[in-house]
Amino acid sequence: xxxxxxxxxxxxxxxxxxxxxxxxxxxxxxxxxxxxxxxxxxxxxxxxxxxxxxxxxxxxxxxxxxxxxxxxxxxxxxxxxxxxxxxxxxxxxxxxxxxxxxxxxxxxxxxxxxxxxxxxxxxxxxxxxxxxxxxxxxxxxxxxxxxxxxxxxxxxxxxxxxxxxxxxxxxxxxxxxxxxxxxxxxxxxxxxxxxxxxxxxxxxxxxxxxxxxxxxxxxxxxxxxxxxxxxxxxxxxxxxxxxxxxxxxxxxxxxxxxxxxxxxxxxxxxxxxxxxxxxxxxxxxxxxxxxxxxxxxxxxxxxxxxxxxxxxxxxxxxxxxxxxxxxxxxxxxxxxxxxxxxxxxxxxxxxxxxxxxxxxxxxxxxxxxxxxxxxxxxxxxxxxxxxxxxxxxxxxx
Ligand SMILES: [Zn+2]
Numbered sequence: 001x002x003x004x005x006x007x008x009x010x011x012x013x014x015x016x017x018x019x020x021x022x023x024x025x026x027x028x029x030x031x032x033x034x035x036x037x038x039x040x041x042x043x044x045x046x047x048x049x050x051x052x053x054x055x056x057x058x059x060x061x062x063x064x065x066x067x068x069x070x071x072x073x074x075x076x077x078x079x080x081x082x083x084x085x086x087x088x089x090x091x092x093x094x095x096x097x098x099x100x101x102x103x104x105x106x107x108x109x110x111x112x113x114x115x116x117x118x119x120x121x122x123x124x125x126x127x128x129x130x131x132x133x134x135x136x137x138x139x140x141x142x143x144x145x146x147x148x149x150x151x152x153x154x155x156x157x158x159x160x161x162x163x164x165x166x167x168x169x170x171x172x173x174x175x176x177x178x179x180x181x182x183x184x185x186x187x188x189x190x191x192x193x194x195x196x197x198x199x200x201x202x203x204x205x206x207x208x209x210x211x212x213x214x215x216x217x218x219x220x221x222x223x224x225x226x227x228x229x230x231x232x233x234x235x236x237x238x239x240x241x242x243x244x245x246x247x248x249x250x251x252x253x254x255x256x257x258x259x260x261x262x263x264x265x266x267x268x269x270x271x272x273x274x275x276x277x278x279x280x281x282x283x284x285x286x287x288x289x290x291x292x293x294x295x296x297x298x299x300x301x302x303x304x305x306x307x308x309x310x311x312x313x314x315x316x317x318x319x320x321x322x323x324x325x326x327x328x329x330x331x332x333x334x335x336x337x338x339x340x341x342x343x344x345x346x347x348x349x350x351x352x353x354x355x356x357x358x359x360x361x362x363x364x365x366x367x368x369x370x371x372x373x374x375x376x377x378x379x380x381x382x383x384x385x386x387x388x389x390x391x392x393x394x395x396x397x
Contacts, residue, residue, distance in 0.1 A: 008053035015078020026130025073162030074146035097145025104267035142345030189361035193369030232314035305334035
């Protein structure tokens with residue numbers, strides 16, 4: 001029986017990339033994100049305008065004889081944000097760490113997908129779904145539990161890279177799965193291309209930071225300043241939160257977290273997490289680092305501009321979010337500089353080229369990028385066979 005590989009979404013956007021593998025009435029869908037969907041927009045409109053993948057039976061009461069299983073490579077919104085729109089109970093497989101994080105986010109009310117039946121697939125443990133075999137490989141991205149996903153139909157091998165980087169703390173994980181894929185002479189490799197999205201000008205302007213350099217710079221800033229340091233990290237980057245807490249302690253400070261962050265960190269096994277105690281902070285500000293979410297920005301009023309503000313990939317992430325201007329205005333009014341101290345979860349362009357070259361698939365598809373054609377060009381230059389599908393296109397194997 002042939003396998004149909006259909007590209008449902010996210011071909012020239014960062015995230016929201018969805019592909020399905022179908023054989024008979026077995027359908028595997030991965031990932032399951034949305035890029036941007038205002039909360040008030042009805043599901044039918046999101047389906048009609050293509051924000052949601054064109055899988056109407058999953059989002060309406062239309063019946064279907066397809067047996068669908070969803071796979072989530074990691075727990076960022078652009079890879080799982082569509083789960084909440086599911087209208088029928090559907091199995092959703094993810095790694096153990098992703099499932100743990102999903103559970104605490106659900107308890108906190110941050111995530112709510114009543115029809116998503118979360119199931120765990122351990123790394124490097126093939127599982128059968130109809131005639132498909134699916135295997136998750138642990139990878140390196142700025143989300144704990146992130147995976148690359150291999151699908152085999154008995155004859156062909158297809159791989160969804162998920163989001164990946166090679167200058168993170170665990171390049172050996174990526175090299176490991178890349179070695180396995182190289183040996184397997186895979187048919188189709190779907191490769192993210194986030195860092196190909198930006199113009200050369202932007203690239204030369206910004207120095208590449210890594211998780212390791214973030215910690216070094218953070219330690220240095222703590223040493224240089226004798227006032228309160230405020231950080232704005234992302235609550236789903238557990239490994240970074242844990243590292244920040246350790247770095248702060250090495251430099252004689254304690255990080256105090258808000259209730260939400262503290263709950264998530266404890267649920268994910270981070271030890272000795274301390275919550276905000278403003279009285280203690282006011283009494284001895286240079287002994288502390290306080291994590292601040294945009295929603296609680298005005299907690300900082302009491303410091304009258306006497307603090308350092310480190311933006312560490314928390315919300316609002318950038319200028320495209322209208323809240324960013326608000327944050328900037330607040331800091332300006334307080335004469336505090338917004339210092340960016342973050343790192344990308346995505347591989348540098350040259351690392352993506354090396355990765356694709358190493359895997360050496362029969363066919364590589366570039367997506368999860370504003371400029372997949374730029375990535376395609378770079379890969380073709382090194383002799384790879386690259387294909388740029390259009391939205392909705394199906395390849396038959
Ligand atoms: Zn992504």
